[in-house]
Amino acid sequence: MPSVRFCLNGVETDIDADPDRSLLDILRGQLGMTGPHFGCGAGECGACNVMIGDRAVAACDTPLWSVAGKDIMPPEGLGSAEQPHPLQRAFIAEQAVQCGYCVSGILISAAALLKRNPTPTGREVKEALDGNLCRCGSHNRMVRAVLRAADEMAAR
Amino acid sequence: MSQLTPKLPASLAANPKLSSWLKFSAQGQVTVSPGKVEIGQGIVTALAQIAADELDIDISRVQMVRASTDASPNEGVTSGSLSVQQSGRAMRHACAEVRQIFLQAASERLGVAIDALDVEDGAISGPGNVTTSYWELAEEVSLDRDATPDVKAKLAARRALAGHSVQRIDIPDKVFARPRFIHDWALPDMLHGRVLRPENARAKLTGLKEDGVRAVAGLVAVARDGSFAGVVSETEHGAEAALQALRKGATWSDGEPLPDEGDLAAFLKAQPSEITVIDRRTASSPRASKRTVRRQYTRPYIAHASIAPSCAIAQWRGDRVHVWTHSQGVYLLRTDLALVLKLPAENITVEHLEGAGCYGHNAADDVALAAVLLATAAGGRPVRVQWSREGEMSNSPFGAAMAIEIEADLDAQGDIVDWRHSIWSNGHAARPGRAAQPALLAGYEQANPFPRMISTNPPQATGGGGDRNAIPLYDFPSWQIESHRLTTMPIRTSALRTLGAQGNVFAIESFLDEIATGRGEDPVAFRLRHLRDERAKDVIRAVAKRAKWKPEKRIGIGYGMAFARYKNTGAYCAVVAEIEGAEEISVRKLTLAVDVGEAINPDGVINQIEGGAIQATSWVLKERVRFDRRRITSTNWTEYPILRFSEVPDIEVELIQRPETDPVGAGEAAHGPVTAAIANAVFDALGVRVRHLPFTRDSLIAAMETMT
Numbered sequence: 130m131p132s133v134r135f136c137l138n139g140v141e142t143d144i145d146a147d148p149d150r151s152l153l154d155i156l157r158g159q160l161g162m163t164g165p166h167f168g169c170g171a172g173e174c175g176a177c178n179v180m181i182g183d184r185a186v187a188a189c190d191t192p193l194w195s196v197a198g199k200d201i202m203p204p205e206g207l208g209s210a211e212q213p214h215p216l217q218r219a220f221i222a223e224q225a226v227q228c229g230y231c232v233s234g235i236l237i238s239a240a241a242l243l244k245r246n247p248t249p250t251g252r253e254v255k256e257a258l259d260g261n262l263c264r265c266g267s268h269n270r271m272v273r274a275v276l277r278a279a280d281e282m283a284a285r
Numbered sequence: 286m287s288q289l290t291p292k293l294p295a296s297l298a299a300n301p302k303l304s305s306w307l308k309f310s311a312q313g314q315v316t317v318s319p320g321k322v323e324i325g326q327g328i329v330t331a332l333a334q335i336a337a338d339e340l341d342i343d344i345s346r347v348q349m350v351r352a353s354t355d356a357s358p359n360e361g362v363t364s365g366s367l368s369v370q371q372s373g374r375a376m377r378h379a380c381a382e383v384r385q386i387f388l389q390a391a392s393e394r395l396g397v398a399i400d401a402l403d404v405e406d407g408a409i410s411g412p413g414n415v416t417t418s419y420w421e422l423a424e425e426v427s428l429d430r431d432a433t434p435d436v437k438a439k440l441a442a443r444r445a446l447a448g449h450s451v452q453r454i455d456i457p458d459k460v461f462a463r464p465r466f467i468h469d470w471a472l473p474d475m476l477h478g479r480v481l482r483p484e485n486a487r488a489k490l491t492g493l494k495e496d497g498v499r500a501v502a503g504l505v506a507v508a509r510d511g512s513f514a515g516v517v518s519e520t521e522h523g524a525e526a527a528l529q530a531l532r533k534g535a536t537w538s539d540g541e542p543l544p545d546e547g548d549l550a551a552f553l554k555a556q557p558s559e560i561t562v563i564d565r566r567t568a569s570s571p572r573a574s575k576r577t578v579r580r581q582y583t584r585p586y587i588a589h590a591s592i593a594p595s596c597a598i599a600q601w602r603g604d605r606v607h608v609w610t611h612s613q614g615v616y617l618l619r620t621d622l623a624l625v626l627k628l629p630a631e632n633i634t635v636e637h638l639e640g641a642g643c644y645g646h647n648a649a650d651d652v653a654l655a656a657v658l659l660a661t662a663a664g665g666r667p668v669r670v671q672w673s674r675e676g677e678m679s680n681s682p683f684g685a686a687m688a689i690e691i692e693a694d695l696d697a698q699g700d701i702v703d704w705r706h707s708i709w710s711n712g713h714a715a716r717p718g719r720a721a722q723p724a725l726l727a728g729y730e731q732a733n734p735f736p737r738m739i740s741t742n743p744p745q746a747t748g749g750g751g752d753r754n755a756i757p758l759y760d761f762p763s764w765q766i767e768s769h770r771l772t773t774m775p776i777r778t779s780a781l782r783t784l785g786a787q788g789n790v791f792a793i794e795s796f797l798d799e800i801a802t803g804r805g806e807d808p809v810a811f812r813l814r815h816l817r818d819e820r821a822k823d824v825i826r827a828v829a830k831r832a833k834w835k836p837e838k839r840i841g842i843g844y845g846m847a848f849a850r851y852k853n854t855g856a857y858c859a860v861v862a863e864i865e866g867a868e869e870i871s872v873r874k875l876t877l878a879v880d881v882g883e884a885i886n887p888d889g890v891i892n893q894i895e896g897g898a899i900q901a902t903s904w905v906l907k908e909r910v911r912f913d914r915r916r917i918t919s920t921n922w923t924e925y926p927i928l929r930f931s932e933v934p935d936i937e938v939e940l941i942q943r944p945e946t947d948p949v950g951a952g953e954a955a956h957g958p959v960t961a962a963i964a965n966a967v968f969d970a971l972g973v974r975v976r977h978l979p980f981t982r983d984s985l986i987a988a989m990e991t992m993t
Contacts, residue, residue, distance in 0.1 A: 176593070224892060229455070262929070
């Protein structure tokens with residue numbers, strides 16, 4: 130079995146698997162990381178978004194071979210209760226969740242946005258999150274939370 | 286004067302043992318065990334608030350237990366916006382009584398009268414610095430006793446937590462990507478299963494060659510029972526690969542024909558049905574009718590379209606099975622599993638784990654049976670089964686399509702003198718656990734199948750089904766409300782948020798708008814003139830004020846308003862919609878005023894209202910289950926689009942707080958009025974009445990072509 134090497138949350142990682150398998154399948158299966166969620170399997174909902182380099186990418190339709198040599202950050206890499214990312218703090222402060230199944234992918238899309246545009250407008254946040262679906266209707270709270278995190282990061 | 290005898294709240298009367306609701310530990314924790322479940326609505330937090338408040342403890346001492354048939358009170362199903370109303374009331378009563386029991390024990394131990402004792406964060410103290418605590422008394426105080434009716438909960442003014450916004454206790458796990466959903470649950474030695482389903486509706490499995498699937502790495506078992514078939518594998522990836530191989534070896538019958546999607550109203554009206562007169566009012570002195578106006582409204586089948594496909598885990602140990610599920614009703618699911626498995630219910634444990642947002646009877650129960658059936662071939666190992674996106678969008682029950690006809694007789698002034706409302710629809714409920722036959726998909730597919738359940742409607746006394754919200758709250762002199770429930774069901778329907786209320790409120794409030802504007806009367810004034818309930822008038826006045834009704838006319842922009850009280854007994858909600866449109870409609874802003882009585886967690890209520898408003902906007906602008914004559918075709922997000930971030934309106938919610946009034950749920954209050962407010966705003970902007978959901982470009986063009 131060929132091996133694919135990539136950098137996962139800053140750690141060099143080798144995976145022996147069919148390189149055509151999806152990155153989501155590898156992350157959730159072999160690597161036991163359940164932060165990226167399965168939603169559609171077709172790159173249509175964003176629930177499985179992970180950061181690859183500086184971009185938010187749906188892991189479900191990303192083949193393993195395509196991430197060789199890349200930096201990958203699933204939602205688990207964003208922060209923790211002890212060391213939260215400003216986005217995580219803001220999502221809690223704004224209570225920007227109903228069921229929360231989509232939220233890990235949305236946090237990744239938002240983190241990618243703030244990397245390339247640290248001071249987005251509300252419209253820009255909405256555009257950046259347009260590939261993420263939320264069925265419960267928490268959209269406006271999430272947009273507020275992203276803007277709040279951006280403000281906090283700018284103030285530092 | 287007769288005094289009302291105090292009664293236990295219904296949930297507590299059904300589960301009176303106090304220890305089934307609450308347990309105290311010597312270490313300073315209270316375990317709270319409700320029968321209702323978290324489905325993304327924040328109920329667990331609201332119940333924790335109520336418990337902590339009534340017991341006078343810090344909310345961090347409360348540990349909420351997930352519902353399980355092994356230990357939890359049986360509170361039926363978590364649905365109908367009833368959780369705060371039912372579980373909350375029971376919890377408040379149980380906690381108030383438990384507090385009294387502890388105070389009695391403290392009084393005896395300390396030799397101080399009960400009235401002189403005080404509780405602060407579980408510490409009980411009295412005059413002369415005597416102290417004890419719940420924790421100290423936990424071992425000696427038995428809660429294995431039944432609740433009694435005459436217990437008084439705290440006065441509203443003394444509540445420190447309930448009525449205040451508290452951060453939801455489930456959110457940190459979700460934001461920090463810690464496993465909390467059933468989808469992320471891993472049990473030791475867990476296997477993975479997948480179910481094979483036909484493309485064509487209700488096709489039967491006529492042949493299954495297994496040689497291909499036998500060659501797939503990791504395969505543990507192939508299961509088949511009639512038209513139910515599936516695979517079990519060591520890994521999820523292996524299960525997917527095995528399913529693909531199994532599909533190649535499967536042959537199917539043609540299936541059963543589906544209706545003509547292009548003319549749902551004709552289909553619904555042509556089907557055999559059971560007619561019920563829901564309500565009738567006779568005028569004491571009938572006024573003369575000058576003319577009659579008749580309008581027809583339709584809504585399509587609507588998908589739950591949860592963001593996660595349904596998932597369940599099952600594990601057999603001998604003749605006992607343990608099931609993990611995101612079902613809305615663990616006991617009800619157990620009842621149906623017992624029917625299918627022909628096992629006593631005691632052999633089955635059903636335990637809740639959170640799933641993605643649940644908006645009614647989706648596939649959670651179906652996948653649970655699939656997991657149980659596949660796990661029979663797993664040698665005692667747990668089997669996790671997850672549906673595909675396609676399966677979720679085509680095999681889950683849908684919200685029922687509706688055709689609604691309203692006819693009004695108007696007098697010379699254009700005022701309503703008689704009102705007739707007729708509904709044609711499948712029933713809106715075929716939930717598990719309520720009939721002599723199961724309501725689970727695989728149960729219809731087995732070699733000895735159960736008959737497919739035809740959906741029915743709950744009676745008006747519990748909110749009604751297709752007829753929900755069909756009885757006007759307005760003071761029309763006379764009316765007749767009639768429901769035609771289809772007795773055939775080619776497309777499976779069951780409970781989706783609001784049941785028939787979205788359709789009925791859309792019809793009533795659109796029609797009223799038409800009558801009001803026809804008279805040249807302001808729609809707000811028209812409604813206020815016809816309502817007698819002050820709480821109803823209050824939300825309408827509040828929303829009118831907040832939205833500065835009616836804003837000045839601008840080209841391409843329209844404003845519409847609508848009102849409903851959910852189920853006619855629940856939350857009051859009035860909406861003003863601002864839309865922009867020409868060929869396509871976008872909703873710019875929704876302003877809502879809401880009265881849920883006592884709002885336990887005001888921010889939680891606002892969150893629910895916002896969510897309901899956005900979901901309703903999505904239904905109105907986009908959603909429609911698509912099918913041809915053989916199969917459901919809207920099986921992905923491209924074919925079944927929902928509202929995206931860039932399309933979501935701004936939303937303002939005004940909450941009218943009534944701390945002294947019993948709380949009701951908020952999750953379904955907004956859908957009906959938002960739908961009608963958007964329709965009325967479309968008329969305001971474009972001068973056209975759209976009466977068929979969803980309001981897509983095609984339906985707008987059709988409405989303009991047939992303008993009356």
